[in-house]
Amino acid sequence: MSIASQVIDIIAQQALLEPSDVTTDSTLEDLGIDSLGLVESIFAIEEAFDITVPFNANAPTESEFDISSVGAIIKAVDGLVKGQS
Template sequence: MADVEAVVFEIVAQQAHVEPSALHRTTEISSLNLESLDIVEIIFEIEERFDISLLYNANEASSTGGGSFQTVGEVIDYVAKHVDQPGGRKP
């Protein structure tokens, strides 16, 4: 879980052009100026890094552009839930 957290912070930070240390579990995605395509790129990076497949669909995104995630912590939890399953979620 700690690994997941560090890696998600790193990936989100890179996409949001901020330092990883500036991110916390409670950081609001909407405060990071991330658009829906940025979230899609974050999911892609996570899949590549953990070699998992996530059935993420950007249409679950809220109008704030944060995907279905409100906070960075929610992204971490989402990944952590799937990272232990080999191959991640499959349809």
Template sequence: MTVQVERKVIAILAERAGLDAADITPDASPESLGIDSMALVDAIFAIEETFGIEVPFNASAPEEGRFDISSIGAIVRAVEELIAEQAA
């Protein structure tokens, strides 16, 4: 499950960054991959649609939500938590 979530999240982000999934490391930040705030909003929409979850994220106050976007690894973990929570 976890490997699959990670693979799908990275594929979504890689597509927005115009990179190969293989070039994305968990410690990279979205900005360092060239994912700006609109690309991130688009990626979060794709994540919501892919996993059937709601992601709490406000581009005007990114630090306010519980969704950690500091690195790719953090995003994957946050998605996993939301899947676990929202399946319950």
């Protein structure tokens, strides 16, 4: 399974949607994911990929981890995964 499809699956689960309803252009707000859902998504992503996401839930806009869209999250996770090897 690709990083993109895993991230989409995780986000879809948080939004209680089908993965097919989640596009790379979707924002978390579009999908109805609130701040708690975002934190749970980050934890799930960290666990799924065995990475540490540089994200501060208290200051999400100041984070190096781009959460502006699903595509941005996929790109950020991809970078973190590649940075590990």
